Amino acid sequence: MMVKKTTDNKIIFGLIGKNIGYSFSRNFFLEKFKKESLSNVDYKIFDIEKIEKVSSIFRIPYLIGCNVTIPYKTSIINFLTEITAEAKEIGSVNVVKIIRKKKIIGYNTDIIGFQLSFEKDMKFFHEKNPNALILGTGSVSKTISFVLKNLGISYQFVSRRKRKYFLSYDDLNKDILETHKIIINCTPVGTYPNINSCPLVPYQFISKKHYFYDLVYNPNKSLFLKKAEKKGAFIRNGLEMLNIQANESWKIWNSP
Incomplete structure (x- = not known):
């Protein structure tokens, strides 16, 4: 694999986002490098205020690839030279591969x-x-709606504001929760350090027939999941998703 080549300079990977001090990504990859005895590799956190600063990140010597997180998964597309068909269809990129600074693929x-x-x-x-x-x-x-659609699962978006074709949190009631047993949190609400926050779902109508998935993984059990668990719902956080997508990123960065 390319990262195992000997070099006098460290090969760099990283995470691009905003206010991402909570992220486990750096520790994940540093542990991975340690297990694979890679001493010439580093993983950095690129916490930037504006997406425009990503251009200077892409010019960093020996930078081969980055993960991308909130809030830049869509806006970063304008700074790429190529994008895969799936990422283009969804309009979301979370992995970037840099090839000799000439190609930047999403x-x-x-x-x-x-x-x-x-x-x-x-x-x-x-x-x-x-x-x-x-x-x-x-x-x-x-991305979540793309997967659900492929699995044949009908879904409705819930927005903070009243919007055409979307439900608002004020719309959520007993009837809607009885007909929508899967609830997936794609917002950062409840992420460390704001662990006492949660999406405004009427949890009193949740039962053991519900399934709650929170893309938040820090804390391990968000308030969103705790409230659902108290009502008997099956719960899952986003840590496994993080690990799977990170390993897939590694495969991309090491592919020819």
């Missing part, structure tokens, strides 16, 4: 990360044809 590994972690839980669903609520309307929610 990929979406959130797709496989979510699908593999979500699919294995489908055996726990109480209904054959369940409906889902996707909380949030950002770039990650587009």
Whole structure:
């Protein structure tokens, strides 16, 4: 693999985002480098205020690839030279591969990360044809809807503001929660350090027939998941999705 080549300079990977001190990505990759005895590799956090600063990041010597997180998964597309068909269809990129500073290619590994972690839980669903609520309307929610559509699961977006074709949190009631047993949080609400926040779902109507998935993984059990668990719902956080998509990123960066 390319990163195992000997060099006097460290090969660099990283995470691009804003206010991302909570991220586990750096520790994940540093542990990976240690296990694979890679001493010439580093993974940095590129916490930037504006997406325009990504151009200077791409010019860093020996930078081969980056992960991309909130809030730049869509806006980064304008700074790429190529994008895969799936990422283009969704309009979301979470992995960038840099080839000799001439090609900057965008990929979406959130797709496989979510699908593999979500699919294995489908055996726990109480209904054959369940409906889902996707909380949030950002770039990650587009990826989640893409996967649900491919799995044949109907869904509705829930937005903070009243919008055409979207539900608002004020619309959520007992009837909607009885007909939508899958609830997926695609917002950053509840992420460390704001661990006492959660999406405004009427949790009193949640039951053991519900399935709650939170893309938040820090804390391990968000308030969103805690409230659902108290009502008997099956819960899952986003850590496995993070690990799967990170390993897929590694494969991309090491591919010819």
